[in-house]
Amino acid sequence: MEQHAPRKVALVANCLLNQNAKVCQGANYRAVASPVVEVLRRRGYTLQQLPCPELAFAGVRRWWAVYEQYDTPAYRAHCRRLAQAIAPLIEQYLRRGDEVILIGLDGSPSTGVRFTSSQPDWGGRPNRPQDDWEIQPRRGVWIEELEAELARRGLPPVPATGWALDMGRFDEAGARRDLEEFLDSHAAAAGARADDPAAP
Amino acid sequence: MNADVRGWRMALVPDALINPLPAARAALPDVLAVLEAGGYGVLQLPPPGGHGLLLAVIADQVAEYAHHGYAVAAVGVRGQPGDGLHWRGLAPLLRHRGIELPPRHVVRPGADVAAEGARLAAFLAGYDLPPEEQRRWRGRTQEDR
Numbered sequence A: 001m002e003q004h005a006p007r008k009v010a011l012v013a014n015c016l017l018n019q020n021a022k023v024c025q026g027a028n029y030r031a032v033a034s035p036v037v038e039v040l041r042r043r044g045y046t047l048q049q050l051p052c053p054e055l056a057f058a059g060v061r062r063w064w065a066v067y068e069q070y071d072t073p074a075y076r077a078h079c080r081r082l083a084q085a086i087a088p089l090i091e092q093y094l095r096r097g098d099e100v101i102l103i104g105l106d107g108s109p110s111t112g113v114r115f116t117s118s119q120p121d122w123g124g125r126p127n128r129p130q131d132d133w134e135i136q137p138r139r140g141v142w143i144e145e146l147e148a149e150l151a152r153r154g155l156p157p158v159p160a161t162g163w164a165l166d167m168g169r170f171d172e173a174g175a176r177r178d179l180e181e182f183l184d185s186h187a188a189a190a191g192a193r194a195d196d197p198a199a200p
Numbered sequence B: 001m002n003a004d005v006r007g008w009r010m011a012l013v014p015d016a017l018i019n020p021l022p023a024a025r026a027a028l029p030d031v032l033a034v035l036e037a038g039g040y041g042v043l044q045l046p047p048p049g050g051h052g053l054l055l056a057v058i059a060d061q062v063a064e065y066a067h068h069g070y071a072v073a074a075v076g077v078r079g080q081p082g083d084g085l086h087w088r089g090l091a092p093l094l095r096h097r098g099i100e101l102p103p104r105h106v107v108r109p110g111a112d113v114a115a116e117g118a119r120l121a122a123f124l125a126g127y128d129l130p131p132e133e134q135r136r137w138r139g140r141t142q143e144d145r
Helices: A034-042 A053-058 A073-095 A141-152 A172-195 B031-037 B052-066 B087-096 B113-125 B131-138
Strands: A008-012 A045-049 A099-105 A116-118 A134-136 A160-163 B009-014 B040-045 B071-077 B104-107
Touching: A008 A034, A034 A045, A034 A172, A034 B031, A045 A073, A045 B040, A053 A073, A053 A141, A053 B052, A073 A099, A073 A141, A073 B052, A099 A172, A160 A172, B009 B031, B009 B052, B031 B040, B031 B113, B040 B052, B052 B071, B052 B087, B071 B113, B104 B113
Parallel strands: A008 A045, A008 A099, A099 A160, B009 B040, B009 B071, B071 B104
Antiparallel strands: A116 A134
């Protein structure tokens, strides 16, 4: 088998490399979420873009939605298909010893990692007032299905965080600080594992 | 929510241009930076190999964009099989979805790096949908903004 030095690989939410994937009124950047890319590249991460589940399911002109609206058998089956499409690449990274992390999109009903948007009574005519949803500390539907697919393949959990773009009011400086702290803590944990090969 | 500032343009880009190997980096322009400066989002293509299901997933996304007023181009790299664009697999998938194949530009490693970057930037700047299509889908053309 070809030998290669372990790499640092960041799985990134689709829209962090392509803001055209965002729901209408959700694109905070023209093209790429540049602070995320800059921070990851400066720290030597290889970027692996994940597919966007909402774009291919509900389209580019989809309505805003919350977790409960996407929590359906058909959408979960769609997410599993996407997970099966990208999982072989992720499995390859993990099996050859690369360090893999995941940067999702906090507040997203699909790609949220630490937080998702929730409102159990959303539905029907889309005339809800702005901010009429809650932020809940849980994964979005797509991240749940992606992690389940990786687990089915016997792969370890991938350390993950989210860029807080979909939390209602976007605080770029705060999001950047969060990301840097996550990467610092991950680097410290990886360093400790390297010093102690018996550590999990 | 803030005003939506999406650029309405994107490019299919091989993994080898997004994550060039250290040995290849000096011979290539920073393609991600050129795309970003040009207002192009990225649709990342996988490294060489099969990836049939992933290509189908990417083709679904390209079709959705192309049917709704977004401009999709492709930026390959010389020296990779099929310029890294998986064209043999991707082209039939796009045709099957009723999509014209995106215009292609190929980056040449080892050429004058600054000139290659400028050549890519000029290709990106010169491509978009016709103004009437832009107005139909986007309300205003890029030039109006």
